[in-house]
Amino acid sequence: MNRNPHVAVVGATGAVGIEMIKTLEKRNFPAGKLTLLASARSVGKKLKYRGQELAVAELKKDSFGGIDIALFSAGGSISKEYAPAAAQAGCVVIDNSSAFRMDDRVPLVIPEINAADLKWHKGIIANPNCTTAITLIALYPLHAAFQCRRIFASSYQAVSGTGAKAITELERQVEQVVQRQPVTREVYPHQIAFNVLPHVDSFLPNGYTREEMKMENEGRKIMHHPTFRASVTCVRVPVYRAHSIAISAEFERPVTVEAALAVLRKAPGLDVIDNPAQSEYPLPLYLSGKYNCAVGRLRQDCALDNGLCFWVSGDQLLKGAALNAVQIAEELIK
Amino acid sequence: MNRNPHVAVVGATGAVGIEMIKTLEKRNFPAGKLTLLASARSVGKKLKYRGQELAVAELKKDSFGGIDIALFSAGGSISKEYAPAAAQAGCVVIDNSSAFRMDDRVPLVIPEINAADLKWHKGIIANPNCTTAITLIALYPLHAAFQCRRIFASSYQAVSGTGAKAITELERQVEQVVQRQPVTREVYPHQIAFNVLPHVDSFLPNGYTREEMKMENEGRKIMHHPTFRASVTCVRVPVYRAHSIAISAEFERPVTVEAALAVLRKAPGLDVIDNPAQSEYPLPLYLSGKYNCAVGRLRQDCALDNGLCFWVSGDQLLKGAALNAVQIAEELIK
Numbered sequence: 001m002n003r004n005p006h007v008a009v010v011g012a013t014g015a016v017g018i019e020m021i022k023t024l025e026k027r028n029f030p031a032g033k034l035t036l037l038a039s040a041r042s043v044g045k046k047l048k049y050r051g052q053e054l055a056v057a058e059l060k061k062d063s064f065g066g067i068d069i070a071l072f073s074a075g076g077s078i079s080k081e082y083a084p085a086a087a088q089a090g091c092v093v094i095d096n097s098s099a100f101r102m103d104d105r106v107p108l109v110i111p112e113i114n115a116a117d118l119k120w121h122k123g124i125i126a127n128p129n130c131t132t133a134i135t136l137i138a139l140y141p142l143h144a145a146f147q148c149r150r151i152f153a154s155s156y157q158a159v160s161g162t163g164a165k166a167i168t169e170l171e172r173q174v175e176q177v178v179q180r181q182p183v184t185r186e187v188y189p190h191q192i193a194f195n196v197l198p199h200v201d202s203f204l205p206n207g208y209t210r211e212e213m214k215m216e217n218e219g220r221k222i223m224h225h226p227t228f229r230a231s232v233t234c235v236r237v238p239v240y241r242a243h244s245i246a247i248s249a250e251f252e253r254p255v256t257v258e259a260a261l262a263v264l265r266k267a268p269g270l271d272v273i274d275n276p277a278q279s280e281y282p283l284p285l286y287l288s289g290k291y292n293c294a295v296g297r298l299r300q301d302c303a304l305d306n307g308l309c310f311w312v313s314g315d316q317l318l319k320g321a322a323l324n325a326v327q328i329a330e331e332l333i334k
Numbered sequence: 335m336n337r338n339p340h341v342a343v344v345g346a347t348g349a350v351g352i353e354m355i356k357t358l359e360k361r362n363f364p365a366g367k368l369t370l371l372a373s374a375r376s377v378g379k380k381l382k383y384r385g386q387e388l389a390v391a392e393l394k395k396d397s398f399g400g401i402d403i404a405l406f407s408a409g410g411s412i413s414k415e416y417a418p419a420a421a422q423a424g425c426v427v428i429d430n431s432s433a434f435r436m437d438d439r440v441p442l443v444i445p446e447i448n449a450a451d452l453k454w455h456k457g458i459i460a461n462p463n464c465t466t467a468i469t470l471i472a473l474y475p476l477h478a479a480f481q482c483r484r485i486f487a488s489s490y491q492a493v494s495g496t497g498a499k500a501i502t503e504l505e506r507q508v509e510q511v512v513q514r515q516p517v518t519r520e521v522y523p524h525q526i527a528f529n530v531l532p533h534v535d536s537f538l539p540n541g542y543t544r545e546e547m548k549m550e551n552e553g554r555k556i557m558h559h560p561t562f563r564a565s566v567t568c569v570r571v572p573v574y575r576a577h578s579i580a581i582s583a584e585f586e587r588p589v590t591v592e593a594a595l596a597v598l599r600k601a602p603g604l605d606v607i608d609n610p611a612q613s614e615y616p617l618p619l620y621l622s623g624k625y626n627c628a629v630g631r632l633r634q635d636c637a638l639d640n641g642l643c644f645w646v647s648g649d650q651l652l653k654g655a656a657l658n659a660v661q662i663a664e665e666l667i668k
Contacts, residue, residue, distance in 0.1 A: 150637040154488030154580040156530045156569065174508060189613035194573050196490045196618060198580065198631055198645045203610040207591065207633025208643075216636060231637035233580035233645065235490065238572050240528050246488040246567035257541065276537040279523035284530060297532055299541025302550060303484040303565035309541075311532045311567060 001068065001092070001333050004032035008067045008091070010082065011074030012036035012056055013045055015164045016096055019322035020071050021049050027326060030333070037063055038074070064089040069332065071325045072096060087123025092332060094125050094325045098210070101126040101218055108221045111327045112268040113140045118331055125328055128222060129214040130320025131155050131234060135245050137319060138295040138312045140223055141267035142260055147252035150229035153215060156237045156244040157200055158284060161316050162187060170238055192238050200234035209234055242284035243320065244313040250304045257298050260308055264295055269319065274298055282313035293319050335402065335426070335667050338366035342401045342425070344416065345408030346370035346390055347379055349498045350430055353656035354405050355383050361660060364667070371397055372408070398423040403666065405659045406430060421457025426666060428459050428659045432544070435460040435552055442555045445661040446602040447474045452665055459662055462556060463548040464654025465489050465568060469579050471653060472629040472646045474557055475601035476594055481586035484563035487549060490571045490578040491534055492618060495650050496521060504572055526572050534568035543568055576618035577654065578647040584638045591632050594642055598629055603653065608632055616647035627653050 007024065011017040017038070024031060034049055037059040046053040057063070059078070064070060064086040072079050072086075073096040083093045083100065100106040107117035108126040110133055118125060128136070139148060159166040166187045173193035176183045183191050190197055201211035216230035264272050273282050274296035282294035293314030301307030314320060341358065345351040351372070358365060368383055371393040380387040391397070393412070398404060398420040406413050406420075407430040417427045417434065434440040441451035442460040444467055452459060462470070473482060493500040500521045507527035510517045517525050524531055535545035550564035598606050607616050608630035616628035627648030635641030648654060 152486035152565075152582045152637060154567070156490070156571070175512060178509060178512060190617055191619055194619065196571055196573060196578055198578070198615050199610070199613060206636075207610070207631065208636065213636075229637040231486075231582045231635045231641070231643050233488070233631070233643065235578075235580065237490070237530055238528065239530060244530055244532070244569075246532065246569065248486045248565045276533070276541070279533060281532050283524055285525055285528065297541065297567070301565045302540075302542065302547075303486060303563040307565075309565050309567065 002032065003333055004030050005068030005333060006033040006035065006066055007031040007329070008035040008037055008064065008070040010037045010059055010070055010072040011078065012047060013038050013042040014073055015160055015167070016073040016317055016321045018047070019317045020073060020325060021047055023318065023322045023326045025050055029326060029329065035067060061085045064091045067091045069094065069329050071329065073321065083124050092121065092123060092125065094127060094328045096127040096321050096325055098129065098214070100124050101128065102221065108218060109328055110136055110222055110324060111331050112137060114222055114224065115331050118328065127321065127325045127328065128218050129211065130161055130316035131157060131211065131243055131245060132215050132218045133320045133324055134243055134293050134312055134314035134316060135215060135247065136219060136222055137269050137293045137314065138264065138267070138310065139247070139249060141263050142249065142251070142308065143223055143225065145263045146255045148225070148228065149250045149252055152231050152248040154233045154246045155235055156239065156284070157234060158239040158241045158243055158316060159192060159236065160241045161243065167240060170240065188236065192236060194238060197236040198233060200236055208232070239284050241288040241315060241317065242313055243316040244282065244284050244311065246311055248301050248304060248307055248309050250307045254306060255308055257300055257308070260298055269293060270295060272296065282311060284313050287313045288315055290315055291318055291323055336366065337667055338364050339402030339667060340367040340369065340400055341365040341663070342369040342371055342398065342404040344371045344393055344404055344406040345412065346381060347372050347376040348407055349494055349501070350407040350651055350655045352381070353651045354407060354659060355381055357652065357656045357660045359384055363660060363663065369401060395419045398425045401425045403428065403663050405663065407655065417458050426455065426457060426459065428461060428662050430461040430655050430659055432463065432548070434458050435462065436555065442552060443662055444470055444556055444658060445665050446471060448556055448558065449665050452662065461655065461659045461662065462552050463545065464495055464650035465491060465545065465577055465579060466549050466552045467654045467658055468577055468627050468646055468648035468650060469549060469581065470553060470556060471603050471627045471648065472598065472601070472644065473581065473583060475597050476583065476585070476642065477557055477559065479597045480589045482559070482562065483584045483586055486582040487564060487566045488580045489566065489568045490573065490618070491568060492573040492575045492577055492650060493526060493570065494575045495577065501574060504574065522570065526570060528572060531570040532567060534570055542566070573618050575622040575649060575651065576647055577650040578616065578618050578645065580645055582635050582638060582641055582643050584641045589640060589642055591634055591642070594632055603627060604629060606630065616645060618647050621647045622649055624649055625652055625657055
């Protein structure tokens with residue numbers, strides 16, 4: 001791989017695309033060139049990168065000649081249509097959609113956990129689901145130490161996970177409520193302002209949503225743990241940015257809060273914020289814009305003989321998307 | 335008990351007190367007389383009841399002569415100070431605080447579950463914690479049918495559970511955010527607008543909050559199930575009214591979604607709203623002001639061999655407080 005790769009961002013004008021550009025710049029990623037691609041609607045828009053204004057070009061099948069790394073975040077159907085063509089052209093695709101995550105030929109990677117899986121990529125690498133990534137950043141070190149059997153998790157997911165339009169929807173609805181006007185909806189099936197929706201992504205025949213099943217399916221693949229079980233309820237909350245997850249985890253080996261804290265304090269990409277007596281615990285409001293996720297409220301689980309209960313928050317546009325993709329790109333040029 | 339009892343509401347001007355007065359009126363409770371009591375600060379305030387304006391009187395140890403039933407909702411320390419004096423004066427106290435809930439001499443009652451426990455009261459009856467009450471309205475019928483072993487639960491709790499001042503705090507913070515002013519705090523240790531706080535009530539040495547442990551402790555007493563286990567994370571969310579709880583429940587007996595739905599459809603105080611394909615599930619916004627709680631998103635639990643995952647919402651000022659107290663009063667005069 002070229003040490004100063006030509007990088008493309010596909011879906012450059014979306015909520016995650018914008019964070020990808022910012023993250024490349026902030027982390028001083030040594031891109032030789034940056035190309036911004038999006039649908040025809042966005043062509044001509046200009047985005048700032050290292051003091052320059054870069055124009056957005058139209059995404060086409062032949063956009064990828066000479067591009068070394070393409071960060072895709074334009075939805076699953078765009079990835080399915082364009083990622084194979086990009087890989088064919090010699091470009092390494094890092095795809096933020098769910099299109100290829102469970103494909104056996106595609107590594108699904110959180111660099112802090114399974115960077116080694118990057119070795120066997122065939123042109124496409126998948127970035128995990130945001131809620132899964134934030135959970136695993138705390139769970140995996142505990143799994144490595146104590147062997148996780150299963151988890152029970154409930155999420156508190158920010159609207160920016162849905163995209164830029166959902167941020168606008170929450171802002172508009174809040175204004176409507178404050179001004180006692182009728183509340184209008186465009187993105188979510190119900191009002192999100194001053195409400196919570198137990199509905200993220202679409203429903204499967206088993207009654208779980210796709211989002212909920214990603215924790216078990218992607219967790220198994222990322223942790224190389226084929227018997228990992230996860231029962232998850234994913235809930236959208238009126239928070240702009242950063243997801244949180246309440247987790248009960250059962251382990252094979254004996255575990256104490258002290259031993260778990262010792263493991264988590266050394267874990268990469270993670271801060272421990274756990275001083276409840278001083279009202280210190282991870283909060284989505286304070287973790288917005290942060291690279292590291294945070295874990296806190298660690299306690300011996302009341303309903304498991306060998307379990308821990310804890311709370312994780314993290315910026316789902318960063319560790320849950322853009323940051324993880326850029327970290328994968330950093331691994332590729334090492 | 336007098337069929338037209340003289341009723342007192344203690345803490346009449348609080349968020350729950352106001353709902354108690356409204357609920358007595360709406361349910362046509364046959365009170366012979368209604369006396370409103372509160373601290374000296376609130377004396378002289380007037381509250382509407384059946385078209386009249388009733389003045390609030392000062393709560394004193396000798397306030398209870400001639401009163402048959404006193405609904406207390408003025409906090410644990412007020413209950414501890416005044417409830418025994420009221421009981422001594424021959425009044426039956428229905429106490430919404432946590433002061434007497436775990437006292438062996440005091441029945442802790444959800445009428446749909448354990449109305450029979452009212453028989454052995456000695457002058458004080460405890461009303462359960464709001465999150466516990468809403469959870470048990472759905473869990474108890476399943477326990478009766480399938481024998482619940484343990485649950486894993488995460489809550490999404492509205493600010494009105496904290497009281498009238500917290501409603502004002504959320505309103506004010508939202509205005510401050512909308513107008514790009516600095517956000518001020520008085521009630522919660524952190525901003526609640528556009529945030530979630532994994533902190534409801536105070537922390538115990540085991541790392542859980544008091545609120546979280548109420549589910550197991552009060553659940554055991556109400557369900558007469560001394561080995562019931564509950565691992566709970568209680569989280570405050572920027573919702574004005576109605577709590578929601580995501581639950582994974584393990585049972586001794588085999589359970590299917592169909593069998594559980596059949597049980598829940600017959601359960602008192604509960605509606606089934608479970609048509610996810612049409613985006614129909616319980617939502618706190620729609621359950622505000624409703625007497626019945628609602629359950630939905632029923633599914634076979636992914637991480638339990640004999641378990642169900644589901645979602646419950648309910649108005650914590652009503653079923654979680656005022657309604658349950660008035661229902662107990664209704665049982666007393668039957």
